[in-house]
Amino acid sequence: MGQRDVAGTAGPAVEVSPDPVRGPLAPESDPVRGLLGPESDPARGPLDRESAAWVAALGDPSERVREDACTRLHGVLLRIARSELGRRRGSDTRVTGPELDDLAHQAAADALLAVTRKLPDFRGESRFTTWAYRFVILEVSAKLGRHFWRNPAEALGARDWDRLPDRLGVDPAQEPQWRELAHALRRAVDDVLTDHQRRVFLAVVVDGVPLDALVARWDTNRNAIYKTVFDARRKLRDRLVAQGHLDRKAGER
Amino acid sequence: MNEAAARLDRFLRTDPRDVGCEEAMEVLHIYVDLLTADASAAARFPGVTAHLRACGPCANDFEGLLAAVAG
Numbered sequence: 001m002g003q004r005d006v007a008g009t010a011g012p013a014v015e016v017s018p019d020p021v022r023g024p025l026a027p028e029s030d031p032v033r034g035l036l037g038p039e040s041d042p043a044r045g046p047l048d049r050e051s052a053a054w055v056a057a058l059g060d061p062s063e064r065v066r067e068d069a070c071t072r073l074h075g076v077l078l079r080i081a082r083s084e085l086g087r088r089r090g091s092d093t094r095v096t097g098p099e100l101d102d103l104a105h106q107a108a109a110d111a112l113l114a115v116t117r118k119l120p121d122f123r124g125e126s127r128f129t130t131w132a133y134r135f136v137i138l139e140v141s142a143k144l145g146r147h148f149w150r151n152p153a154e155a156l157g158a159r160d161w162d163r164l165p166d167r168l169g170v171d172p173a174q175e176p177q178w179r180e181l182a183h184a185l186r187r188a189v190d191d192v193l194t195d196h197q198r199r200v201f202l203a204v205v206v207d208g209v210p211l212d213a214l215v216a217r218w219d220t221n222r223n224a225i226y227k228t229v230f231d232a233r234r235k236l237r238d239r240l241v242a243q244g245h246l247d248r249k250a251g252e253r
Numbered sequence: 254m255n256e257a258a259a260r261l262d263r264f265l266r267t268d269p270r271d272v273g274c275e276e277a278m279e280v281l282h283i284y285v286d287l288l289t290a291d292a293s294a295a296a297r298f299p300g301v302t303a304h305l306r307a308c309g310p311c312a313n314d315f316e317g318l319l320a321a322v323a324g
Contacts, residue, residue: 083324084317126286133321134282137314165257168264174257181261211310223275226308230267237265246262247254 051128058119070112076129077115077136078108084140095147103143111136145212159206161186167208181245188239193232200225201232267307272300274311281311285318 047055057069081104085095095103114135122131165178189198203209204225211225218225240246254262277284277300284301287294295302305312 080321080324084321087317087320088313126282127322130282130286130318130322134278134285134314134318137317137321138278140317141310141314168260170257170260174255177255177257181257185261211308221275222278222310223273226274226311230271230273230307233265234267237262237267240261240265246258246265 045124047124048127051124054128054132055119055122058116070116073115073132074108074112077111077132078104080133080136081105081107081111081140084137085144088140088144095144099147103140103147107136107139107143111139114139141212142215145210145214146216148210148213149217159202161206163208164206167205181240184240184243184245185236188236192235192239197228197232197235200228201236204229268303270300270303271307272304274304274308277301277304277308277311278314281315281318285315285322288319289322 054069054073057065058073060066060069082101085100085104085107089095089100111132115132118135122128125131161182164182165172165175170178189201193201200214203214204211211222214220214225215222237246241248280298280301284295284298287297305315
């Protein structure tokens with residue numbers, strides 16, 4: 001599957017292994033571990049010097065040392081949150097000005113809370129900072145998803161099928177071919193999807209509502225919505241292949 | 254298959270290796286560190302790579318984390 005179907009962002013330049021099995025991390029051959037320094041905590045595994053320093057300071061018996069570490073980490077997380085919001089500005093956020101900085105502060109504060117709570121779970125499989133940054137990046141996504149609905153123009157149920165070709169990157173010159181396909185697709189949406197799959201598919205694909213906004217609206221999680229759309233896509237493609245609108249590739253059942 | 258059909262086919266096609274958002278986000282920090290240490294190391298997580306190719310929000314988080322560690 002090559003196309004980003006749910007948000008239309010540019011793809012990362014990484015290769016996919018032909019091995020269908022997700023490769024586990026073997027500690028003895030892990031290139032990240034190979035970069036790490038002397039072991040500092042056998043229970044946690046070897047940590048690089050900077051990671052070990054963060055873990056030690058955040059878990060220090062002295063409250064003053066812990067607070068100092070939290071203050072420093074908050075500053076780092078706030079910088080990352082601001083940078084991330086700036087990176088996304090103009091693509092998937094309409095947040096600007098003071099609201100933007102307010103979101104950055106909220107994301108940094110919540111990420112700091114998550115980091116300190118989950119510190120015992122940090123096993124040194126990555127650098128501490130990479131692990132900690134992940135929390136703030138995910139907080140930024142979640143907060144932008146909630147913020148989406150603050151724009152009164154946003155609503156579910158717009159059902160603008162005419163915008164779908166643009167979302168899929170279909171050339172306007174292909175309009176005659178697309179019209180027939182779109183008709184078959186709409187019939188398949190009605191015929192083969194469950195009510196739940198249809199509701200989610202239409203919201204994400206036809207209405208173009210960001211996944212994280214639906215997560216906030218429906219009080220669910222990103223994985224549940226993604227999985228529903230994933231299953232819907234597979235069913236719709238099966239129907240369109242069976243009807244001869246799309247080709248079955250070699251090796252497919 | 255005409256171009257419009259090819260576009261729709263790419264959109265509807267699913268990768269059975271795709272591990273989904275939850276699993277991908279759980280190991281995102283490991284994946285990013287592996288990738289920054291050795292680009293070919295990402296091949297050890299084909300299910301994550303497949304997911305990031307298909308899921309815009311997770312790919313956005315991935316790109317954000319890459320930018321954060323690079324900055």
